[in-house]
Amino acid sequence: MMLPAEATPNGTHEPFDMANPAAAVIDAQGKVIGWTGAAERLLGYPAAEILDRPAALLLAGPEDASRAAAIVDECRSRDSWGGLVGARHRDGRRIDVGLRVCAMSDTEDRKAWLVSAIDLTKSPSWAVSGSVLEGFLTRSPLGMAVLSPDLRYVWMNDTLERYGGVPRDERLGRRMSASLPGLNTNALEAKMRQVLETGVPVIDFEYTGWTWADPHREHAYSTSFFRLDDPDGNTMGVCYMGMDVTDRWRARERLVLLGEASARIGSTLDVMRTAQELADFVVPRLADFVTVDLLESVLHGEEPGSGALGTARLLRRAGQKSIHEGTPESVTATGDLIGAPASSPYFRSMADGASVLEARLDIDGAEWIAKDPARARNIAEFGMHSVMWVPLAARGAVLGVATFVREEHPEPFEEDDLLLAEELVNRAAVWVENARRYTREHAAALALQRSLLPQDLTGGTAMEVASRYLPTDAREGVGGDWFDVIQLSGARVALVVGDVVGHGINAAATMGRLRTAVQTLADMDLPPDELLAHLDDLVIRLAEEKGDDEPIATAVLGATCLYAVYDPVTQRCTMARAGHPPPAVVGPDGTVTFPDLPAGPPLGLGSLPFESAELELPEGSLIALYTDGLIETTDQDIDVGLGRLSDVLARPGIPLEELCSAVVDNLLTGPQSDDVALLVARPHALGANRVVSWDLPADPAVVASARSMAVSQLGEWGLGELVMTTELIVSELVTNAIRHASGPIRLRMIRHDILICEVSDASNTSPRLRHARTTDEGGRGLFLVAQLTRRWGTRYTPAGKIIWAEQDFPDVRPVGHMV
Numbered sequence: 001m002m003l004p005a006e007a008t009p010n011g012t013h014e015p016f017d018m019a020n021p022a023a024a025v026i027d028a029q030g031k032v033i034g035w036t037g038a039a040e041r042l043l044g045y046p047a048a049e050i051l052d053r054p055a056a057l058l059l060a061g062p063e064d065a066s067r068a069a070a071i072v073d074e075c076r077s078r079d080s081w082g083g084l085v086g087a088r089h090r091d092g093r094r095i096d097v098g099l100r101v102c103a104m105s106d107t108e109d110r111k112a113w114l115v116s117a118i119d120l121t122k123s124p125s126w127a128v129s130g131s132v133l134e135g136f137l138t139r140s141p142l143g144m145a146v147l148s149p150d151l152r153y154v155w156m157n158d159t160l161e162r163y164g165g166v167p168r169d170e171r172l173g174r175r176m177s178a179s180l181p182g183l184n185t186n187a188l189e190a191k192m193r194q195v196l197e198t199g200v201p202v203i204d205f206e207y208t209g210w211t212w213a214d215p216h217r218e219h220a221y222s223t224s225f226f227r228l229d230d231p232d233g234n235t236m237g238v239c240y241m242g243m244d245v246t247d248r249w250r251a252r253e254r255l256v257l258l259g260e261a262s263a264r265i266g267s268t269l270d271v272m273r274t275a276q277e278l279a280d281f282v283v284p285r286l287a288d289f290v291t292v293d294l295l296e297s298v299l300h301g302e303e304p305g306s307g308a309l310g311t312a313r314l315l316r317r318a319g320q321k322s323i324h325e326g327t328p329e330s331v332t333a334t335g336d337l338i339g340a341p342a343s344s345p346y347f348r349s350m351a352d353g354a355s356v357l358e359a360r361l362d363i364d365g366a367e368w369i370a371k372d373p374a375r376a377r378n379i380a381e382f383g384m385h386s387v388m389w390v391p392l393a394a395r396g397a398v399l400g401v402a403t404f405v406r407e408e409h410p411e412p413f414e415e416d417d418l419l420l421a422e423e424l425v426n427r428a429a430v431w432v433e434n435a436r437r438y439t440r441e442h443a444a445a446l447a448l449q450r451s452l453l454p455q456d457l458t459g460g461t462a463m464e465v466a467s468r469y470l471p472t473d474a475r476e477g478v479g480g481d482w483f484d485v486i487q488l489s490g491a492r493v494a495l496v497v498g499d500v501v502g503h504g505i506n507a508a509a510t511m512g513r514l515r516t517a518v519q520t521l522a523d524m525d526l527p528p529d530e531l532l533a534h535l536d537d538l539v540i541r542l543a544e545e546k547g548d549d550e551p552i553a554t555a556v557l558g559a560t561c562l563y564a565v566y567d568p569v570t571q572r573c574t575m576a577r578a579g580h581p582p583p584a585v586v587g588p589d590g591t592v593t594f595p596d597l598p599a600g601p602p603l604g605l606g607s608l609p610f611e612s613a614e615l616e617l618p619e620g621s622l623i624a625l626y627t628d629g630l631i632e633t634t635d636q637d638i639d640v641g642l643g644r645l646s647d648v649l650a651r652p653g654i655p656l657e658e659l660c661s662a663v664v665d666n667l668l669t670g671p672q673s674d675d676v677a678l679l680v681a682r683p684h685a686l687g688a689n690r691v692v693s694w695d696l697p698a699d700p701a702v703v704a705s706a707r708s709m710a711v712s713q714l715g716e717w718g719l720g721e722l723v724m725t726t727e728l729i730v731s732e733l734v735t736n737a738i739r740h741a742s743g744p745i746r747l748r749m750i751r752h753d754i755l756i757c758e759v760s761d762a763s764n765t766s767p768r769l770r771h772a773r774t775t776d777e778g779g780r781g782l783f784l785v786a787q788l789t790r791r792w793g794t795r796y797t798p799a800g801k802i803i804w805a806e807q808d809f810p811d812v813r814p815v816g817h818m819v
Contacts, residue, residue, distance in 0.1 A: 022036065022038040022039040022041070022042040022043070022097075022116070022117040022118070022119070023036045023038065023039060023114065023115065023116050023117070024036065024039050024055070024114075024115045024117075025104070025112055025113070025114055025115070026055045026112065026113050026115060027111075027112050028111045028112065030054050030055050030056065031052055031053065031054060031055065032050050032051055032052070032053055032054075032055050032058075033051065033052070033112065034051075034114075035047040035050055035051055039117070042087075042095070042097070042117060042119055043058060043087060043088075043089050043090060043095065044089050044090030044091055045058075045090050049090075055115075057088075058087050058088060059085065059086065059087065059088060060085075060086035060087055060088045060094040060095075061086060061088075061094075084096060084097070084098055084099070085097060085099055087117070095119060096119075097117040097118060097119055098117065098118045098155060099115060099116065099117050100115075100116045100117075100155070100168075100172065101113050101114070101115050101116075102114045102116075102169055116172075118154070118155070142159060142241045142242065142243050143156075143157065143159045143160030143162075143163045143221075143241065143242040143243065143244075144156065144157045144159070144160055144239070144240070144241050144242075145157070145160050145239070145240055146228065146237050146238070146239050147176075147192065147237055147238050147239075147240070148237050149196060149235055149236075149237055149238075151175055151176065151189055151192055151193070151238070152173055152174060152175055153168075153171045153172045153173065153174060153175075153176070154172070154237060155172075156168050156171065156172075160242065163221070163242065163244065164179070164180055166179045166180065175189075176188060176189060177189070183207065184207050184208075187207060188205075188207065188223070188240075191205055191223075191225055192225055192238045192240065195225045195226060195227050195238055196227055196235060196238055199227050199229075201224065201225060201226040201227075202223075202224060202225045202226075203224045204222050204223075204224060205222070205223050205224070205225070206220060206221070206222050206223075206245065207220070207221055207223070208220045208221075217411055218246075219244055219246045220244070220245050220246045220248070220250075221242045221243065221244055221245060222242065222243055222245045223240055223241065223242035224240065224241050224242075225238055225239070225240045226238070226239055226240075227239075250416060254416075254419075254420050254423070257285060257286075257420065257424070258423060258424070258427070260281070261281055261424055261427060261428075262427065264277060264280075264281050265277040265278050265281055265424075265427065265428050265431055266427075266428070266430075266431030266434070266435075268435070269434065269435045269438040269439070269442075270435055270439075271294065271298060271299055271301075271318065271432055271435045271436055271439060272299065272318050272319070272334070272335075273435075274428065274431045274432050274435050275292040275294060275318030275319035275400075275428075275432065276292070276318070276319035276320075276321075276334070277319070277428075278290075278292050278319060278402065278424065278425070278428040279291065279292050279319040279320055279321035279402075280319075280321050281424070282321070282404065282421075282424065283321040283322065283323060284323050284409075286404060286417060286420060286421060286424075287388075287404040287405055287406055287409075287421075288322065288323045288405060288406050288407040288408055288409055289320075289321070289322045289323070289324075289327070289329050289330075289382075289384070289404075289405040289407060290319075290320065290321050290322075290402065290403065290404055290405070291317060291319070291320040291330065291332075291402070291403045292317075292318050292319040292320065292392075292400065292401075292402045292403075292428075293315040293316065293317055293318060293338050293400050293401055293402075293403075294315060294316060294318040294392070294399055294400035294432065295314060295315055295398075295399060295400055296314045296315065296316050296337075297314070298399050298400065298432065298436050299316060299318065300439070301436055301437070301438075301439030301440030301441075301442075301443055302440065303397070304397045304398060304399050304436075314337075315337070315338040315400060315401075316335060316336060316337055316338065317330075317332045317333065317334050317335060317336050317338055318334065318335075318400065319334065320332075320334060323407070323408065328382075329378060329382050329384070329405070329407075331374070331378070340368075340372070340375075341368040341371045341372060343367060343368045343371075344368035345358065345368070345387075345389045346389055346401060346403065347401075348389075349389040349390065349391045349401055350391050350398050350400075350401050353391055353393055353398055354391070355388065355389060355390045355391065355418055355421070355422055356388070356389045357387075357388050357413060357415070357418045358386065358387050358388075359386055359412040359413055359414065360385060360386060360412055361379065361384060361385055361386060361387050363376060363379055363380060382407050383407045383408070384405050384406070384407050385406060385407070385412065386405070386406040386411075386412035386413045387403065387404065387405050387406075387413070388403070388404040388413050388417070388418055388421050389401055389402075389403055389404075390402045390403075390404070390418075390421050390422055390425040391425075392425055392428065392429040392432060393426075393429055394426075394429040394430050394432065394433035395433060397433075399429055399432055399433060399436070400432075402421070402425050402428075404417075404421055441504070441505070444505065445504055445505045445508050446471055446508075448505060448508045448509065448512070449471070449480075449482075449508040449511065449512075450469075452482070452508065452511060452512035452515060453469060453482055453483070453515075454483070454484055454485065457484075457485045457679075458485065458487075459485055459487075459493045459681060459683075460487060460491070460493065460752060460753040461568075461684065461686075461752060461753055462491050462492070462493050462566070462568035462683065462684055462686065462752065463485075463493045463566060463568070463681050463682065463683045463684060464656055464681065464682040464684070465485050465495075465656070465679065465680070465681045465682075466656035466657045466659070466660045466679075466680050467483055467660065467677075467678060467679045467680070468660045468661075468663075468664055468676070468677070468678040469481065469483070469675070469676070469677050469678075470629075470664065470668065470672065470675065470676040471675055472503065472629070472672045472673065472674055472675050479499075479500070479502070479503045479507050479508075479629075479674060479675030480498075480499060480500025480501070480502065480503075480507035480508060480510055480511035480559070480675070481497075481498070481499050481500070481511070481627045481629065481674075481675040481676065481677035482496075482497070482498050482499075482500075482511045482514070482515050482677060483495075483496060483497045483498075483625065483677045483678075483679040484496040484497075484515060484518065484519065485679070485681075486518075486519060486522045488522060488525060488565065489525055489756070489758075489793060489795055489802075489804045489806070490567070490569070490750065490756060490758060490795075490802070490804060491567075491568050491569065491686060491750050491752040491756060492565055492566060492567045492568070493565070493566050493568070493681075493683075494522050494563065494564065494565050494566075495562075495563075495564045495565075495566065495623070495625055495679060495681055496515075496518050496522075496561065496562070496563050496564075496625075497561070497562050497580070497625040497626065497627060497677055497679050498511070498514060498515070498518070498559060498560060498561040498562070498580070498627075499559065499560045499561075499580070499627045499628065499629075499675075499677070500514065500556070500559045501556075501557070501558045501559060503675075510542075510556050510559070513542065513556075514535065514538075514539070514556075514559060514561070514603075517535055517538050518531070518535060518561070518563065521534050521535060522563075523793075525793070525794075525795030525796070527565075527574065527576075527612060528563045528564065528565060528574055528575055528576035528610075528612045529576040529609070529610040529611055529612040531563055531576075532561060532563060532576050532577075532578050532600065532603075532610040533609065533610055535561065535578070535603060536578065536603050536604065536605075536606055536610070537606075539556050539557065539559060539603040539604040540604055540606050542556045543556050543557050543604055556603075556604060557602075557603075557604040557605075558579075558602045558603070558604060558605075559578075559602060559603045559604065560577075560578055560579040560580040560602050560603065560627075560628075561577065561578045561579075561580055561603060562575065562576075562577040562578075562580040562581075562582075562583065562625055563575065563576055563577070564583065564623070564625070566617060566623075566681075566683050568683065568684060568685055568686040569685075569686050569691055569750070571616055571617055571618060571619070571683070571685045572614055572615070572616050572617070573614065573615055573616075573617050573623065573683070574612050574613070574614045575595075575597060575612065575613060575614075575615075576597070576598070576600060576610050576611060576612045576613070577597050577598075577599065577600050577610075578600045578601065578602055578603050578610060579599065579600060579601055579602030579603070580627075581626065581627075581628055581631065581638075582594045582595055582596070582597050583595065583597075583623050583624060583625050583626075584623070584624040584626075584642075584645060584646065584649055585615070585617070585621065585622070585623050585624075586621060586622040586623070586624070586649050586650065586652060587618075587620075587621055587652075588618060588619070588620030588621055588652060589652070590650045590651065590652045591650070592646040592649050592650050594642060594646075595613065595615055597613045598610070598611035598612075598613060617683045618685075619683075619684065619685050620652065620653075621682075621683065622649070622652070622680065622681070622682050623680075623681050623683070624645075624649060624663075624678065624679070624680045624681075625678075625679040625680075625681075626645070626676070626677065626678045626679070627674075627675065627676060627677045627678075628674065629672060629673070629674030629675050629676040629677075630645070630663070630667055630668070630676045630677075630678060631644075631645055631667065632674075633670070633673060635670075641667065644666060644667055645663065645667060647666075648662050648663050648666050648667070649663070656680050656681075656682060659680055660678055660680055663678060663680075664676070664678070686750065686752065690750060690751045690752065691748065691749075691750050691751075692713050692748070692749050693746055693747065693748035693749070694706070694709055694746065694747045694748075695744060695745070695746050696734060696744075696745040696746065696747055697743070697745070698737075698738050698742070698743040698744075698745060699738070700735070700738055702734070702738075703731055703734050703735055703738070706730050706731070706734045706747050707727045707730050707731055709747070710726050710727065710730045710747070710749060710757070711723050711726070711727060713749055714726055717751050719751070719755060719809070719810075721810040722755055722807055722809075722810065725788045725789075725807060726755070726757065726807070728784060728785070728788065729757050729785055729788065729789065729805050729807075730747065730757055730759075732782065732784065732785055733747075733757065733759040733785070733803050733805065734747060734759055736759075736767055736782070736803070737759050737760075737761040737763075737803070740763065740765060740767070741761035741762065741763030741765065741800070741801075742761065742762045742763055743761065743762060744761075744762065745759065745760070745761050746758075746759070746760045747759055748760070754790065754806045754807060754808055754809065755806070755807040755808075755809070756804060756805070756806050756807075757804065757805050757807075758802050758803070758804040758805075759802070759803050759804075760797070760799075760800060760801065760802040760803075761800050761801065762799060762800040763800055763801060764796065764800060764801055765801075766794045766801065767782055767794065767803060785805055788807070789805040789806055789807050790806050790807060790808050791805075791806050792804060792805040792806065
C-alpha cells in the first residue's frame, strides 16, 4: 500500500521535519507493505517496485544486512529503535539515513513496524563514520535533540528521552510545550527562535523545573543551541544539547543562601533575636517548620558547659517558624521550657554533638515518639515526614539544637540538605555565641555601672530629687554617664552629672573613678570651680598613667561634668561646668531657661580655667541636669532637643517621678545611640524657724552665753535630749575660735534632717584633731566633738572659715568622723 506523502504549505519538502519523513511500513515477515512519496524521493523506488518485497533489499551491504537483523531483534524486544544505517538507492549509490522504528498493530493485532528515515548525507555534519556518529548521538551523556524550524521534535537521543521521562514516540513531531509541562518551555523556545533567526549559538543557558522522570524534585539543566544549515545555506532546523547540572546548581544555590544568611542572621547582639532570625531565614527555603532551642544558661549569657545530655535538658524555645500562620505545629511558645524524651534524636544530637537525619520519619517504629502520644498526634496531623536535628555548637560547646521539618514539601531531606543545614546552623551558632558573650559582658558592665551609680538619692528636706538612667541600646553597650546627689555641710546639697567618652566596662570603670573623686572633693567643701580644677588635674594624671592603654586613656580624656551646690538658707545655687550642657531651670511660673554658664573645657585638656556662676532658685522652682544623650541624636540637632526638653519641663507642680517619665517618653522616641542620665531637683528653702545665728565678741566670757543661747534654742525646737552634747560642742568650737582665730565670730544652728552647729571666724587656720597625752591639760576638745557627732569638719569662705559639727536626732546612733 502507498502512504500519502505530506508537504509543507508551499509544497516543498522541509528537511528534518519528522511530521513528514520518508516512511515505510514493514510487516512481521520483513516485507514492505507501505511506502510514501517521501520514501520514493529518498531512495528512488516507486511503490510498485518495492511493495511486497523484502526490506533487506533496501540495505546497502552485508554489514547493513547483519545490522538489519539486530534492528529486528531490538524492535521485537523494545517495540522501538533508533539509529543509523546505510541504505541503497535505486541507482546503486549508498545513502546514510537516520532511522526511527516503532511497532504498530492493526485491528486484528497483526504486528508491523513504521520506519521513519532522514537523509543524513545532505549535511556535511554527518560525514563522520556511521558507527561513531551513532554512538555519539544515541549514547552520549548529553541530552541531544534536533527540532524543525517550527520547533517540532525531529530526533532525540536516549539520554534526552531519559531526562524528560516521556517516550520519544510521544514527543517526535510535537512541540516541546506539549510534552514537558514542568519546564519553562517558553524560555527555551524563545532561545531556539533566536538561534534560528540569527545563527548565533547560545551556550550554557540554564533553566530549572521538574520533568516526568522525577516529578517531585526540581532539576537544573544547562543547554546549548546551534542552527543546522544545509550546504546551500538553507536553515534545516536547530539542535540543542543539554545536561543535568542539578548538583552544580544546588551547590551554587547553597553559596547564595549562605551569603544571604550572613546578611539576614546575626543583625543584633541579642541571643533570642538571632535564633529567630535563623528560623525566619530557613522557612520556606529549606524546611516547612523550624525550631531553635537554646540552653537556658546561654540565654542568660552564662557559659554553656560541655553540653552533656543531663545539662542539655534545660532548654528554652528561642525561635520558631512555620509555613503556616502562627506555627500551629508547636504547642510551645517562644521562651517556654522544652520537654522531650531523653532517648529522642533531639537530645541525642546534642549529647553526641552530631546531626541526626531521618529522611523518612517512622512514626510507628520510633520509641521516642511512642512515649509522647501528643507529639505523635501532632506529627501525624501535619504530615511531618522528614526531619533533621542539628546541634548549635561554637568553640567546642553545644549551645542548643535546631530542628528542621518537612510537611508539605514532598521530597525527603537528603545529605545535601543536611550539609546546608549544618552550614547555616554553624554560622548561626557563632552569631549566637557572640551574642551570648556580649550579653554576659553587657550584663557585667551594666551591673558594674549600676553598682557605681547612687542607689538611693536623697536631698533631705532641702531638696526633692528624682532621676532616670537609661543605658544605650544593646549594640552600643553600656556607657559612662553618671549623676549624684551629695549632702554637704550647712544643709547644702550638691548636684552632679557627668559623661565619660565611649562605652563598655572601661567607660563604666572610669565613671566610677570620677564619681568617687567628685565625692571626695565635695567632702572638702570646695567651690564648684575649684572642684572641677582638681578633677581636671586628676583626669590628666589618670590619662598619663594609662597612656599605654588606649581604651582607658580615651575614656577618661574628654569627660564632661556639671557640678552645682544649692544652699537652702540663702536659696542660691552656685555651679560650674566642664564641657557639659547647661542645666534647665524652671521658674515658679513655668518659664524654662538654660543659664548661660561659663562653658569650661572638657576634663583632661588643662587649657582653660573653670568659672562659677550663681543664680537664685526661689521656692517652687526646679532644676534639671542631664547628659547629651537626652537632647542630641544622630537625626536631631541639639537645639531641637533643648526645645523639646523645655516644652516638657514647663509643667510646674507635677510630681518629679512623673516629670522624669514624661521627659524620657517625649525625647527618646527612637533607638538610643548614647547613654542618658537625667537628674531633676525641686529645691526648698529652710525657713527662719529652722535657722538661728548669733554674732559673738572675741571674749572668753561669751562662751557661757553661747551655751545658754544654744540650750534655749534646743528647747524651742524640742531637742532637749541633745542639750548636753550640744553644750559641749558649742563650748569647744566657740572657745577655739576665740583662742586661735580673729573676729568677727558667729554661731549658727540649723535644724535640718540633722542638727548642725557652725562657728565661723576670719581665720584660714584649720583646727587639727590630736590625741592629748595624759599630762596635757587641754587638747581633748575636738576629740570629744568627733566622738559625740556623726561628722565634723571645716569649710573655707571668702571671709575666713567655718567649723561645723552634725548631730543625729536621738533615735539615730552617732558615728563620729572628720571631713
